[in-house]
Amino acid sequence: MSLDYALFGIGGAVLALLYAVVLFGFVRRQDPGTSKMVEIANAVRQGADAFLNREYRVIAPFAVVIVILIYVFIDIPLGTHGATAIGFAIGAALSAIAGYIGMAVTVRTSSRTAQAAKNGLGSALNLAFRGGGVMGMAVVGFGLLGVSAFFIAFEKTITATPAVVAGLGFGASLIAMFMRVSGGIYTKAADVGADIVGKTEAGIPEDDPRNPAVIADNVGDNVGDCAGMGADVYESFVVTAIAAIILAALIGVPANLAAVTGSHQLLELPLLLGFAGIVGSILGGLYIRKSIKKDPLGALNIALVITAVIAIIIDFVFINSLFGGSSLGYYLLASAVVGIIVVIVIERVADYFTSYKYPPVRTIAEASQTSAATNFLAGYTVGLQSTAPSAVVLVIAILASYYLGYVGSGSNALMGVYSTAIATMSMLSLTGVVMSIDAFGPITDNANGIVEMAGLEENVRDVTDELDAVGNTTKATTKAFAVMSAALAAISIFEAFQNEVNKEIALHDLYSKYGLQPGGALTFVLTDPLVIVGLFIGGLLPFFFSSFLIGAVQRAAFKMVNEVRRQFKEIPGIMEGTAKPDYAKAVDISTQAALKELAAPALLAVLTPLIVGFILGPLALGGLLIGSVVSGVFLAFMMTNGGAAWDNAKKYIETGQYGGKKSPAHTAAVMGDTVGDPFKDTAGPAINSLIKVLNTISIVFVSAIVILALLA
């Protein structure tokens, strides 16, 4: 591993982080609004700060224990100089920081966006987009920085034992999962509780300051949508990068590249793609300006396409120079283009199923006329339907990227999988602009809250409402992006897993234990009962994992509803606005639930692969990895798209359809939105983290599992 390799990564990371600082400076220079707005924003910020601090204190001892376990049971036996444990620590720390920045930027941007909305849609859009850009650039910057720094530190260890890289991914994904789960529970407990009593029983609007759960709801948007999402996309980036790098290290120099000068093309390419995406994101983002007057979603799409085109051009220049005209380079370029097309297409699919401009959301709104039950069924149907085009995109992406690498390398199967990793890395290289597009959703959602609580004019609310509806769609888009990249990354990681398994078998001469001829290799065939059993256990995990999250939200929301009902009944003057509700009680319910309910799903995700691996062996564990993706992607698509569709069906009715606000159809749609909330913001996105935790922990522990497996 040469230094120029890591320098590309460091260079890209520095560029991204500098631009994040520039954007953050821009955000801070904007008018934060009236003192009342600042006061509300500060209250939300302090609440979010307090929660994240408390959460990090809960997570930290757990992370320290894992670092020690990894060091003792993995690094010492492997002689890897603590690389895996240090990688885990770096990955975990940067994940926590990425999450913190996500939260810190949005709480500062939202009051300013509310203020900017007074000057019209363009101003608010521009500011929210730049605020999201800080998170996007920070995420991609920290991602590249972590991977590159790790390489500089452990160059030789990685060459000998590629699996050590997985420690980095495991740290990133474990913390991201914690933040997704606890943030998701926090935010939806508050949101669901606030909506059920506020909107349907008391008949007061969303974010009304008379609602005791309103501060908890707004804190929740920050710790859930922003901190959780920042950590989540950061881990996607890291996990994909390490998948590509492990495969590159396994492949070495492909035969038809040997003639070309240098031998690190495959290792360098993923980081170059990241570099290209950063430049593309910076330039593409410039398209969003204050002067945009209408169709914010259209403008965001144009920014995305500009970014994509620029990234492809830079990719072409890099590949042309790196591969010295070898045809393999162009095949991999085509694969990178496949990844970028996937981003654009999956964005259209999510848009179709979640925007109220199209039939799916409208059928939910229509079904709301005949009760909450038909609304539920219609929304669930839309979620289920959305899995089909998503699957088609996924299947085409896998086949196209695989065959490009396979054919381009003269029938090297491992190069086929590497090429899939390149397509995934190319997808994630657009993270900067994708996060900018995404993050204005929670930012405007929060701005909306400030507008309502500070009692700003109706026309300001119209602006933030319009952006909020667009944000629901772009949030669904990013989730689809994250799920799709997780599925593609999982395929690459499975290939790496299989290679590591056989390397360990050879290293320790365990052929007879695994029923192999000397020199043979374990293959994961569908006729093997251990593989089948692994597939079933893996297929189960997203369902069972989701049961904890949905159940946690339901339990916490139940308490929240009863608390809000109690305050309305026992504190006189709340509804008249003469008495203040006890916001702290609601914050406390969300906090307790988020921290208490974290343990069970976290243990499920961490212990299941270890138990399956140590008892049933690597064949079953391999099946588990694939099984979790096979059921997980569809459950995740169903829940994230369905949830967003319910939300926008409610918003569609609020535009005056089927009787508008406070009609029976609206009440039914609020119920549907309430059900969709934990689907789209708690369970759905957490599945994505689950899949990555399963993958990375399996690679980290592969050596111990191969040696110690009981049935094998």
Add this chain to the structure above:
Amino acid sequence: MSLDYALFGIGGAVLALLYAVVLFGFVRRQDPGTSKMVEIANAVRQGADAFLNREYRVIAPFAVVIVILIYVFIDIPLGTHGATAIGFAIGAALSAIAGYIGMAVTVRTSSRTAQAAKNGLGSALNLAFRGGGVMGMAVVGFGLLGVSAFFIAFEKTITATPAVVAGLGFGASLIAMFMRVSGGIYTKAADVGADIVGKTEAGIPEDDPRNPAVIADNVGDNVGDCAGMGADVYESFVVTAIAAIILAALIGVPANLAAVTGSHQLLELPLLLGFAGIVGSILGGLYIRKSIKKDPLGALNIALVITAVIAIIIDFVFINSLFGGSSLGYYLLASAVVGIIVVIVIERVADYFTSYKYPPVRTIAEASQTSAATNFLAGYTVGLQSTAPSAVVLVIAILASYYLGYVGSGSNALMGVYSTAIATMSMLSLTGVVMSIDAFGPITDNANGIVEMAGLEENVRDVTDELDAVGNTTKATTKAFAVMSAALAAISIFEAFQNEVNKEIALHDLYSKYGLQPGGALTFVLTDPLVIVGLFIGGLLPFFFSSFLIGAVQRAAFKMVNEVRRQFKEIPGIMEGTAKPDYAKAVDISTQAALKELAAPALLAVLTPLIVGFILGPLALGGLLIGSVVSGVFLAFMMTNGGAAWDNAKKYIETGQYGGKKSPAHTAAVMGDTVGDPFKDTAGPAINSLIKVLNTISIVFVSAIVILALLA
């Protein structure tokens, strides 16, 4: 294939069918009740008859086309003398007959059960159980008859080309799927529509004759729960039997059996198990008597355990004689015992998650206090939770049954899979008693309707209500039984599929087309992108398929609600009971929906495996088969258990909890029940048929697929 083999089957079939006639005679001798009850029962019977006739006329041309296609493209090229086409026709015809009998018996039993309820719980339980027994015995009888007759007719063809047997399974499963889908849509369109307006808007009880959808609802129970279920369990039996038989034919005589006299032990064993189960069911069923005064579910469980013990004893006697003391026989006996234990355990699991005696259903009832949304989230959570113990049972069953066959045969992998098929066959041998336990659910549900419509006394309703709640749980039990057997059968069928694929490759010397060395074999490895892509397409199918069914119910229920609302508004005197509602309009809405909405999911199930097979080839198709099970079983468990839990949460509140009937909690619970209805009675059980259609159609077309695949 010797004649004694088929004679065992014919003998078992005759015994089962004779006993069905005996039971039917018993049912017919019972008092059908007052003239008003008879009148209502006749109206429902005529409606159900009319619908099934109409449905069969829609299905028949489709089935004829498939028969011709199979004959031309499969039987002629293979030189199999029309065996596959004839098998399909037999399977389809017997499936339709099994469905018809299911319906015909229940419509005749329900008014008699209502009448018997006047004499207390024991009388009603006894009669409903015997009525269900007619269906159970008919289903198992026709199953054995079809398989055995087919063997007598095509003995030599089957020996040469085992895949022809799959035609029988394809016919059975395709018709069962049609009946599950159309019956499921019919019944839930009526049920959901009736409940939303009747219970929550007009405040009239279930089955109130003033509700215009009430006749459609009762017809639906018969064409959905009874006809659909009869066809469904019949196909489970047939598909499992043929899976075991194909594997037996592939194996021939295992090495450690060669010394024993005779060589058809493996072929004979599945039918002997069926025989033993029939005898066990007849004897075990005798435990249910009029004298039972309380705990009907406990009594049914005892009947099940008695049946299981008797079946195991007979299995032991048969195996002891058949395998002449070879230890392999005892390993296979142990595997049969595993299958029977699975039935008992899975029954307990479904009971725990769906009966209101246990915490899961009670949490849903509790959550109903804070709105339909929290009720919905709680029910969804229970459905998701229930997947975990179901998966554990499935995994243990696979591993235990496989290793018993593998170890018992001296490490023959195919014998491992055969042993799994034996465990599955052993499960399904209990069909007689399982169906009896199940079918009293719809029978008492219908009896309930007659009690209400005929205005019988409150204490009669209490009896039928109690049995109805037990029926909700036993229906969930049978669905779990069907899903579990489908998953296990799919594993056996996949093994057969893989063998057939490689036989065809060898036969037509297609090694180079599939990138194999001459004499090599195609293996389904998880690192192959075609297998992975197949797994994703398969994983998608249950989700996408369900979207059509849930969507169909929602659309039809929407129409039904508007029609019922219209009648309440436009026909004066309905609510006072002075004017009759227009029942026919509601029947018409359900009928139209059931027949129209059948096409899309049916085509999805039939065309997807063919398209994937012909374009992507057998590797992707194999992945599809496993992928559909990996996601399908969990989606099915989630929906069937969740749906039953919602239903019983509502019933729990109706016992007076949380405010009882007409409280806000009850309204929320009715909404949850309404959502659960198409989960548990339309989409959930249909997934089971979907999985089997995919499996059987793939084996039927395996030769054409291997030869014609484009990418391979």
